[in-house]
Amino acid sequence: MNGKLVKDLKEAIRLSGLEDGMTISFHHHLRNGDMVAVMVMEAICEMGIRNLNVNISSIFDTHEPFIGYIEDGVITGIETNYMGGVVGRAISEGLLDKPVIFRTHGGRPSDIISGKSPIDVAFIAAPTSDCMGNCTGKIGKSACGSLGYAFADAMYAGKSVVITDNLAEYPLVDYSIAENYIDYVVVVDKIGEPSGIVSGTTKITKDPVGLVIADYAARAIDASGLLVDGFSFQTGAGGASLAAAKYLKDIMLRKGVQGSYGLGGITSYMVDMMQSGCFKALYDVQCFDLDAIASLRTNPNHMEVTAAHYASPTAKSSAVDSLDVVILGATEIDTNFNVNVHTDSNGYIMGGSGGHSDTAAGAKMSMIVAPLSRARLPIVVDQVMCKSTPGHTVDVLVTQRGIAVNPLRGDLRDRFLDAGLPVFDIHELRDMAEKLNGKPKMLTRGDREVAKVIYRDGTLLDTIYNVPVR
Amino acid sequence: MKEKAWAGTMESSDIYVEVEPLATGSGIDLTVNSVVYAQFGDAIEKTIMETLESLAIDDMKVVANDRGAVDCTIKARVETAVRRLKEEA
Numbered sequence: 001m002n003g004k005l006v007k008d009l010k011e012a013i014r015l016s017g018l019e020d021g022m023t024i025s026f027h028h029h030l031r032n033g034d035m036v037a038v039m040v041m042e043a044i045c046e047m048g049i050r051n052l053n054v055n056i057s058s059i060f061d062t063h064e065p066f067i068g069y070i071e072d073g074v075i076t077g078i079e080t081n082y083m084g085g086v087v088g089r090a091i092s093e094g095l096l097d098k099p100v101i102f103r104t105h106g107g108r109p110s111d112i113i114s115g116k117s118p119i120d121v122a123f124i125a126a127p128t129s130d131c132m133g134n135c136t137g138k139i140g141k142s143a144c145g146s147l148g149y150a151f152a153d154a155m156y157a158g159k160s161v162v163i164t165d166n167l168a169e170y171p172l173v174d175y176s177i178a179e180n181y182i183d184y185v186v187v188v189d190k191i192g193e194p195s196g197i198v199s200g201t202t203k204i205t206k207d208p209v210g211l212v213i214a215d216y217a218a219r220a221i222d223a224s225g226l227l228v229d230g231f232s233f234q235t236g237a238g239g240a241s242l243a244a245a246k247y248l249k250d251i252m253l254r255k256g257v258q259g260s261y262g263l264g265g266i267t268s269y270m271v272d273m274m275q276s277g278c279f280k281a282l283y284d285v286q287c288f289d290l291d292a293i294a295s296l297r298t299n300p301n302h303m304e305v306t307a308a309h310y311a312s313p314t315a316k317s318s319a320v321d322s323l324d325v326v327i328l329g330a331t332e333i334d335t336n337f338n339v340n341v342h343t344d345s346n347g348y349i350m351g352g353s354g355g356h357s358d359t360a361a362g363a364k365m366s367m368i369v370a371p372l373s374r375a376r377l378p379i380v381v382d383q384v385m386c387k388s389t390p391g392h393t394v395d396v397l398v399t400q401r402g403i404a405v406n407p408l409r410g411d412l413r414d415r416f417l418d419a420g421l422p423v424f425d426i427h428e429l430r431d432m433a434e435k436l437n438g439k440p441k442m443l444t445r446g447d448r449e450v451a452k453v454i455y456r457d458g459t460l461l462d463t464i465y466n467v468p469v470r
Numbered sequence: 471m472k473e474k475a476w477a478g479t480m481e482s483s484d485i486y487v488e489v490e491p492l493a494t495g496s497g498i499d500l501t502v503n504s505v506v507y508a509q510f511g512d513a514i515e516k517t518i519m520e521t522l523e524s525l526a527i528d529d530m531k532v533v534a535n536d537r538g539a540v541d542c543t544i545k546a547r548v549e550t551a552v553r554r555l556k557e558e559a
Contacts, residue, residue: 345509346508375482375483376510377509377538438510438513440506440509441510441512
């Protein structure tokens with residue numbers, strides 16, 4: 001049975017009807033091991049198709065060849081939720097004429113489903129597929145686990161092409177994306193580099209500063225009043241966030257708290273918390289390591305969720321709406337609690353919202369964990385260079401020197417003080433860092449718009465300008 | 471006097487300083503590379519120059535690779551490099 005199999009990528013592109021000026025899409029579940037986005041762009045370039053708008057859920061350093069396709073006019077627009085430092089630097093220096101559109105992990109599927117950001121052709125890297133396009137990330141030599149970010153693309157694009165390196169017999173058992181959404185299936189030698197696919201893996205920090213932050217974070221969660229039976233939780237994959245999760249696990253087990261679900265990008269640490277009885281279930285939009293992939297494959301309580309189910313603001317409900325606590329990172333936070341996760345200290349793009357602002361908006365307590373300063377640069381500034389997450393959705397900042405609570409959350413401040421935690425005004429934390437480091441000189445930005453940050457509700461949150469090349 | 475001496479590391483929040491004596495009257499030949507040059511370049515240069523002055527150094531080649539060190543670290547690394555040059559440390 002041949003089903004929807006076509007002989008190669010170019011044949012699939014030709015059959016899809018792709019033309020100059022259209023929008024194509026990719027997902028980022030293969031992370032820094034992804035070979036599909038560049039493979040497709042190469043084929044498109046060779047076919048002479050130009051002026052494409054690329055909607056890709058995240059851009060990693062492995063997508064560096066995009067820079068050449070932008071220079072050559074093959075790519076003339078980019079929409080994404082996250083952009084790594086390599087492509088980010090080029091964009092910040094003014095590579096692309098049209099500003100990049102940054103959305104959130106929830107805003108992207110919301111806009112695809114509503115038709116605000118239509119996709120002409122979706123290219124879906126799938127670690128295993130049958131010949132009709134039933135596909136999954138749970139098995140195969142390039143297994144990546146959840147395909148959460150790819151569902152909206154597959155379901156709402158004009159044409160959907162599955163690209164796999166592991167063709168399975170029809171019907172594929174335990175598929176994720178179903179055949180009724182798929183037009184063509186292409187088999188290639190290799191869709192990804194396994195070492196890069198699990199590049200989300202981070203180890204628990206051993207840095208004493210990180211461990212102090214983690215200890216305060218776990219104690220603050222304990223004191224918040226939210227750590228009761230039914231507790232739900234998401235944490236980032238950074239070293240201090242994972243350490244906080246470990247301390248939190250110890251508290252939950254000691255107190256016998258039975259949580260409901262863990263959410264997000266799932267790591268082995270979250271899997272361990274579920275297996276230890278801290279959570280009944282995991283909602284997984286993205287696997288960060290092999291343990292998470294294995295758990296998703298074998299444990300029915302570890303469930304794959306679509307990006308829309310994860311965080312869409314226009315869904316009838318999404319998992320972030322029921323979230324109690326989220327631990328998040330930041331490159332900067334200002335005295336109004338606005339957080340920057342898009343640009344580095346020199347103004348270069350090196351990140352993006354991902355689910356940052358979605359979870360901050362949904363969670364009953366959103367907590368930023370970060371050292372008071374990094375390499376002489378303070379975490380607390382008067383005004384962030386880019387507003388990625390609005391301050392009214394950010395409740396708590398935890399540093400190694402103390403905790404600042406958003407004035408909107410006097411209830412949390414009182415609880416932390418009762419628990420004996422070191423609570424400060426956020427201005428005091430800013431001043432502590434300045435006393436140690438000195439006051440950094442303000443940078444001058446360029447005057448050309450290189451990116452627009454769109455909040456999850458569709459409003460413009462901030463504009464990122466070019467960095468003048470010195 | 472040695473021909474060259476150094477102090478510090480390339481770890482984050484440290485500074486690596488290399489010093490080399492110059493002939494009398496050459497003055498200070500200072501090069502600073504820093505991950506926070508845009509924010510603290512002037513401050514780092516000022517701290518290094520003041521430290522050299524306090525050690526009564528008038529002629530010296532100094533190359534500093536800064537990874538975001540605070541003032542006290544910069545002073546300590548410069549002073550140690552100079553004293554190693556004189557084989558005092």
